[in-house]
Amino acid sequence: MSAQAEKQVVILGGGFAGVYTALYLQKLMTASERKAIHVTLVSNENYIVFQPLLPEVISGTIETFHCITPIRRIARNTRLVSRTIEQIDLEKRTVRLSPEYVPRSLLLPFDHLIIALGSRLDYDCVPGMREHAIAFKYLGDALRLRDAAIGVLEEANIEADPEEKRRLLTFVVGGGGFSGVECIAELNDFLTVAVREFSNITRDEIRCILVQSGTRILPELDESLAKYAHRILDRRGIEIQLDTRLTAISSDGALLQNKTTKVTEKIETRTVVSTIPSTAHEMVAQLPCEQDRGRVKVSPCLDLPGFPNVWALGDCASVPQKDGIASPPTAQHALRQAKTCARNVLASIRGKPLKAFDFTGLGSLASLGRRSAVANIMGIKLKGLPAWIVWRCVYLSKFPGLDRKIRIAMDWLLDLVLPRDITQIRIFKSEEIHQEHFHAGELVFRQGDFGNKFYVVVKGEVEVVKDGSVLSCLGENEMFGEIALVSDLPRTATVRAKTAVDLVSVARPAFETLLARFPGVHANVIEALKRHGVDTSELVINQDPQASCHDHDHDHDHDGS
């Protein structure tokens, strides 16, 4: 063993960029370097998501866990730390990680830092997106979307009100890039097959809408291929709204605005998926370095100018290519950047010169489901079945790990002969305290409804309507909805959004705990009751602390009820 100095190399991010940098580092190190250079990878999850297969999880073409693979199996000799990053300190050269079981943070010092944190969905650009849209990026998102789709079918099947049934059977996907197109294609395929098992729903009642702000879908691809894809989707009954933006989302519907005519239309729907737009990871946004639209600017050698031995790559980095443009955020680029980054980190440790990143892409592929796809590979355009075969071959060969390759191939085989799954797993609980958005004119609740939430106005105004006449108007920080919760009676009035409004809602179990445990909340509620004309002297407010606990039970009584 040489008397080499010990080095701490810390990689942040468990996507392709981070994991493959760890893999290439291990491959390229000499035996003595392996003993002296300690590579630590920080990732919130202990698996890598293979994004191209995520849409197939919605339709059940592949088993849920087959679109992910354990990081430990790819980067075998890397120390994996499965925590959330709290702070990156480029001055003190440390990374602070969140506590897990024991409430103490973990501090990782580094000699080399590799930032590969990817991007995240920008929830703040559209009102209601955070609260009411399903993102489409992680495994949990795909599961949530699948559950939501089956849930609305279940409800639509027993819904007597035609208007509500229409709302339940309408699906909106925002974003006409790869992710949005593949998502709506698989979702539409799944609904088409699943609907056969619901006796009160026909295929014609289902409406799938793709919303794209550009003038065509798939801007990543050649126009002729995009047109082909458009025709295929159109033939399957998917509505494509071009030149249109999602401007607000509530639990009842989405507002769409035509960019040219500026006309706004409300689409009544219970399911909105957002595949756009992405923004910088929180930790990346806070870095004291030059950024380009949420991406850290690096040199062609992937190092951060001004910060020695700090590197960035993947979707979170703006990497200049030889052709002058910035490297696009795709897995094929991330993989090649990972190789360059690993080489350069080692070159810098060895005191050798760095090499520039020199890859400009092999092509693009988009699956359209049902044995159809579009592809542009090294200048050759493919569409339909041949493109679909290429799509499957390319992604199967790229999927990390032989065991997963076999499992996916088997899934594809079984999918040819066996029916698709329509089980709704329902393991997602909604937050007890969360924010909700309502468009102007929408009802928060209706007189006579069952009361299960208490509200505080955050922004905007609501009006209280009883038997047709407006009683009052409530603004910022005013509370409502407490009467039905403390009295167990139906809603005594209708509450309607006067303007677009953001509310904080507290669900019944949390409300009961707060009422019993916080004298301040109790006082606030009594005050609100008085203001709403309720005689509080005769009211016995449930202060049994167990009440809320028993309510939680409903979530556990899965099969029995």
Added chain:
Amino acid sequence: MSAQAEKQVVILGGGFAGVYTALYLQKLMTASERKAIHVTLVSNENYIVFQPLLPEVISGTIETFHCITPIRRIARNTRLVSRTIEQIDLEKRTVRLSPEYVPRSLLLPFDHLIIALGSRLDYDCVPGMREHAIAFKYLGDALRLRDAAIGVLEEANIEADPEEKRRLLTFVVGGGGFSGVECIAELNDFLTVAVREFSNITRDEIRCILVQSGTRILPELDESLAKYAHRILDRRGIEIQLDTRLTAISSDGALLQNKTTKVTEKIETRTVVSTIPSTAHEMVAQLPCEQDRGRVKVSPCLDLPGFPNVWALGDCASVPQKDGIASPPTAQHALRQAKTCARNVLASIRGKPLKAFDFTGLGSLASLGRRSAVANIMGIKLKGLPAWIVWRCVYLSKFPGLDRKIRIAMDWLLDLVLPRDITQIRIFKSEEIHQEHFHAGELVFRQGDFGNKFYVVVKGEVEVVKDGSVLSCLGENEMFGEIALVSDLPRTATVRAKTAVDLVSVARPAFETLLARFPGVHANVIEALKRHGVDTSELVINQDPQASCHDHDHDHDHDGS
């Protein structure tokens, strides 16, 4: 078509008993009856859980969703309503169901009611069970346990403190019946295989403990088979504590009491699974009829004495058998009861005499994992590999649906050659406001810890310790933990449970929303700060309502951090 009167038959419960009653009703009805008799099945889930295969989900021997099958595929012509039951009114002959998307209840009138609601875990018999134990009954439980097991391995692999590492690597399963034995066998198998991928953990460091209150495991089986199973588990390193009860559970460990010596021991652990004991479903407990230890007493013909055309079967019913004992809560009995119930419901509609239930069981099977099992089938005792082969054949043949049979057979095949999955999906969020239990002497938090929760005492007492000396003692309804949350400093003191204590904890995002939106909470916190000696005049309390929303983000940033 005959001029038969329309009949509403409502079945409550989506387990084997309910779903197979629906299936047999459809099979036994004549064509004209099918038009006049409307069968509705109410189930919280749209799938049936095949309990015997649930333990294999932990180990990943079968794919997660393969232990469930869609109800629509079994009971094809039944109207399925996927809602929670709020009220059963035997006088008015209606069932009220919870609202789903629209906040309005659904009222189902019935002519015949079939109650098959199963049983539920009794959380209230052991302090801390509701808050800190993982149940083992539903699909979500198996997923949660698998995630928890991988989570502690991840943490143990990077844990520097040997005491905390030991705690992370200790697993306790309560209940030595079928469910508990199969659960610990599969859990132990999984850990044995998974640990190979964690470089800092050896198999010897893992401790699996089975706690059984009786004097032997598997009381459902013959003593010689139970002894064999005991030896097999023992040889694999599983500790079996007989004659022992779980008496309390906290997030740090479980208290075990020897029933003979009354000595209590604390096992430090992060993972406690409970497979015991079961109690009546909430809706069943409220029924105005005779019950026997949480089970509704029915006649041998499965009808409820005193309530015409109301029937009960499965785990929620106490069905007298010909041999004098009550029918045990197993799937084989539920299936036969379903047939009897369907026959009798139709007989009663047709005005024909009812038949009594006459099945006493074919035998019992318990898998011990790793190609071993014990079985007693029609008086023949089997153990080891032959019993395991019988176990697999019996359950594969009993699994509803050909498609699932094929998928499971394929899983078993692939399991022989491919490595097991070690991905932790982390889609379970902890509640923002929930109750926690601490044993006397346990620390709630330690001076210097990161502060992420605010607490209110529900029952018991805690003491505040600073630099070694006790500052104060807090009892019911007193608050603590606010300083670290409003000031973003580490905990300024240690808080220790003086007695066994129940606390309500509020996580940081919910705390920030409450602080910003409820003037009463704000006042309570200021008051608590003053009482704890903090000069509130200089403190700027974050009242930015967006603060809490941004915090939610952490949950979404799965891959990037």
